[in-house]
Amino acid sequence: MSGDAGGAYLDIDGLSISLRADREHRLLRSVSLHVRPGEVRGLVGESGAGKSMIGKTIFGILPRAVSVVEGQVRLGGTDVLALPEGRRRKLIARTSALIPQDPLTALNPVRRIDGQITDRLTAVLGQSRKQARQRALTLLEEVHINDPERVLASYPHQLSGGMRQRVLIAAAFAAEPKLIVADEPTTALDVTVQKQILRLIAEMQQRHGTALLFVTHDLGVVAKICQNVTVLFGGRVVEDTDVRSLFAQPAHPYTAALIKATPRYDRPDASLLPVPAAVIEATRREIAEVDDAWMAARGLRPARRATP
Numbered sequence: 001m002s003g004d005a006g007g008a009y010l011d012i013d014g015l016s017i018s019l020r021a022d023r024e025h026r027l028l029r030s031v032s033l034h035v036r037p038g039e040v041r042g043l044v045g046e047s048g049a050g051k052s053m054i055g056k057t058i059f060g061i062l063p064r065a066v067s068v069v070e071g072q073v074r075l076g077g078t079d080v081l082a083l084p085e086g087r088r089r090k091l092i093a094r095t096s097a098l099i100p101q102d103p104l105t106a107l108n109p110v111r112r113i114d115g116q117i118t119d120r121l122t123a124v125l126g127q128s129r130k131q132a133r134q135r136a137l138t139l140l141e142e143v144h145i146n147d148p149e150r151v152l153a154s155y156p157h158q159l160s161g162g163m164r165q166r167v168l169i170a171a172a173f174a175a176e177p178k179l180i181v182a183d184e185p186t187t188a189l190d191v192t193v194q195k196q197i198l199r200l201i202a203e204m205q206q207r208h209g210t211a212l213l214f215v216t217h218d219l220g221v222v223a224k225i226c227q228n229v230t231v232l233f234g235g236r237v238v239e240d241t242d243v244r245s246l247f248a249q250p251a252h253p254y255t256a257a258l259i260k261a262t263p264r265y266d267r268p269d270a271s272l273l274p275v276p277a278a279v280i281e282a283t284r285r286e287i288a289e290v291d292d293a294w295m296a297a298r299g300l301r302p303a304r305r306a307t308p
């Protein structure tokens, strides 16, 4: 495992979250993860691994049923979990942005695109409406929208899925955030549009030098745009490495199996092997042991053998 925190903008250290109703059942298990300015880090795992919970913790939007048990989430050195609600919101608005999975639900259906980009600029950067509108036009050009005036005047339903995602990418970069979390941003799009959007996110990230945490279940996407990767299983980090090493020498058997289960763009005919049940079982056992040690260290009762 690498996990070098030096110079990172986002530092997550020992983060555990659990259900309020059962604090010993952790959904995230002592997760540590770091993203430096200019770095693209993939956060990979199958459905239910806890990827979205990490993003939700950073943005302070965890579901009510869930709470943080321990750990730190630092943005530029400030622990957001230790801040009072108002200050936390301000810090996050000033420094961080989310590119969500589903562009349609992320946009307000009854407002024109204009206000949905410019609000952030007036509120966060204190720009006048006129300045904000000019900046919005420039941003839409940056995301390769040819007729930005028309798009600013449109309602979300008047745009295609790909166009809506371009608008959200423009909105995410609008206030020059230090950190962007992209939460499966291409899942809702068809394959050709996915490729364009992926390329666009990479291009914008490089131009702006942003720290980017790219959440995905697809190792193929990781190979394309990430430098480093954190692999989650059952809310626990099983591997944290650079992308080249991940594919050349996966350290964890689960990661090795996941690679074999991932379609390759360069070898579309290669056969795919599902992750073997034995690997999943062994990884679950490993996590159960970690849970036992975690509970013992806190003087809690010996663990039930719950599956992660």
Ligand SMILES: Nc1ncnc2c1ncn2[C@@H]1O[C@H](COP(=O)(O)OP(=O)(O)OP(=O)(O)O)[C@@H](O)[C@H]1O
Pocket: 019, 027, 045, 046, 047, 048, 049, 050, 051, 052, 053, 054, 063, 065, 066, 217
């Ligand atoms: N609102 C909620 N209340 C309680 N538990 C939840 C809630 N949402 C998710 N969970 C649980 O938290 C765990 C992690 O879920 P999370 O959505 O972070 O996974 P994920 O890796 O993002 O999956 P996906 O790729 O399907 O979005 C799962 O066990 C899930 O059942």
